[in-house]
Amino acid sequence: MDIKFSEELEKYREQAREWLESALPKWWHDYVDRTSDEKRYKNFLHSWDKKLDEGGYSGISWPKEYGGRGETVLKEMVFEEEAGRIDAPKGHNFLGKILLGPTLLTYGTEEQKKHFLPRLVKSDDIWCQGFSEPNAGSDLASLQTKADLDGDEWVITGQKVWTTEAQNANWCFVLARTDFAAPKHKGITYFLVPMDAEGVSVRPLRKISGEADFNEIFFDNVRIPKDHYIGELNEGWKVAMTTLSFERGILALGRQARFQTEFERAFEYVEENKLPGGDDVLENHYFRQKFAQSYIDLRIMRYHSLKTISDYINNNGKLGPEVSLQKLYWSEMRSRLGNLFMEAQGDDVHFSGEDSPSANYFTNIYYTTRGETIYAGTSQIQRNIIAEKVLNLPR
């Protein structure tokens, strides 16, 4: 065991922290003030991807030849951790960077890497993820969006759903069926589709929180060049599983830091506002116990994250089915945190906007947690994977 971050890493952490503090405006740190001016809030979110790049914090661990910074994976993790701790925005290109980037690095051709990765780093392209379909959720491999080769072009037709950031994206990585005769996992290819191509349309969906950054995407005979796919033809499932392993596991350290900050804010909130019934939280054992259990759960999430990172860097950047443990742990844990935040608000819980003392901050976290046990593989799918691929139970 050697899990001490080096001095160099700690120095990098200091730098990252200083940069984040200077890059974030004062009002950002006050979660009530943060959303009070919607235009200011949205403009700032729009500017964040470019800011990250200018600060040198985009594509941190990607090779220099592809526009990255050529730093170590641990540095990227440390930056994510600091960004999480200070509750920085994630940026519109978050999914492109954490999902598509590593997938391209693993499966992309030299030409694809040279073209797409530098543009990802600079956020010249914003990406969204076209995986789920109305009839292919947990059973993702039964997806029906199809791609037919017509001369030098693929023609894509179908529908994707639950697509975060599709309204801001100009590219989408899309799973489509290229061989209907093959078994369902075998006939899928991983395509790269420009959102401005003819036949692509986006319909926003309002999430439980009221935000509309969720979408449906329709592909109606969309024509894309022949070479716009990653990995082998009909081998898209393997590529997609790589993408999902990143989504499930590797961001855990940054996520944990973000959750810990939210937890501390929730605690400060009840400390200042008193508990439901007017009790002081420090003297109310019911809430003391609940907050303590959450603290325990959060710290263990951190230890899990450190282990996942160790597995990742000592196993040539590959993550096994064990990441499902990570995903199940954090999503179920945060869902309990969400419940605690709701309960701790007492009667304030059902007010909204400026009538909500926290400007919906805690309630929105709770709403988010309802999705986290669903996306990137539901808790039930994670349990199947753990049972079958880790514990080797019969299928």
Next chain:
Amino acid sequence: MEKFKFELDFEENLMQSTISKALKKSYPPSVLREAVEERKINQQVHEFLSDQGLLSMLNPLKQGDVNLMLCTILVNEAGRRLISFPLIEHLMALYVLKEEATSKEIEDFEAGEKIATLGWKENVEFEVNDGVHYVNGLVKSIPFADESDQIIVPIRKDGQDQVLILKTEGIKDQLRSVKTQDLTYPLYELNLENVKIDHVSTRLIHLDLEDFYRVADLLIAAELLGISQESLQMTLDYTKERKQFGVEIGKFQAVKHMLADMHLLSESSKVSIEFGAWSVENEGEDHDIVSTIAKAYSADAAIRVVESSIQVHGAVGFTWEHDLHFYLKRAYRLANMNKTAYEEREKVASYFMGDLSPVNNKKIETVFS
């Protein structure tokens, strides 16, 4: 590539598999059943632990070479087998003696020729009469006291840490065998009436117990983890064998999901112990709270895992035909050594609420300033 490794090294893995094999051989389930009847230290286990030098492995944090990771591995394996030997108690008693006694005085304990045990709970008071100290009251939860040579009683009261060290010889008639749920681990209580602190057979020393509790909690957590792991393993084997509706019950999703949750509980307990052992030994992150976290979590986890194991086993798990009930009862006893889960959580609450000023508070200030 960066140097960053959260996994056991070669020596630790080797030790784990060696101990695992040896204990499986010397302490199979049939021996467990005998031990429950006899309520005695198992001689084969005792010999193995002594011969391999395992009983002297743990050293005080202050003295370096703590071997904490190795000790958690040892205790973890002991937990899997429910061995009939006061392992944590002997290690922790020596932990105290190593800080206090001369090496000559402890060599018999290190070699395993003499047994030291702990009194986990106490309700004792001290009186001074003509400059002589006397102790009165009850020492409780002393495993295998009748076979021990010394009983070590950590006492933390009114912000003061002391340790009472008693030679068992001479006070044996004051021991009472206590009826307990955990039949794998006989407990005693000791009634002390005006026992003189004579500095020979009864001693009272001042010793900062913070490190003691930190190490003890991790070892308790490690034994609880062994209970989770073994219980899960038995259940996994069973689900691959047992058929209902014509198929192995492990094929049913309802069962699979229970096993996945059990595995997650067990793995979460494991990372907390591995991280904890490393952190306490290296003064890493959370080193002043991680043992409490590991113990509180591992206690809840072990109980839940065994409960689920019983459920998956069906009616047989609910009877003495199976060993699972021994695991459940041992988990409950261990969960209450040192502190209860409730008390552990109270300690965690005080910690993050600022009484002990966690590191994280400092970091978070930058967010709000």
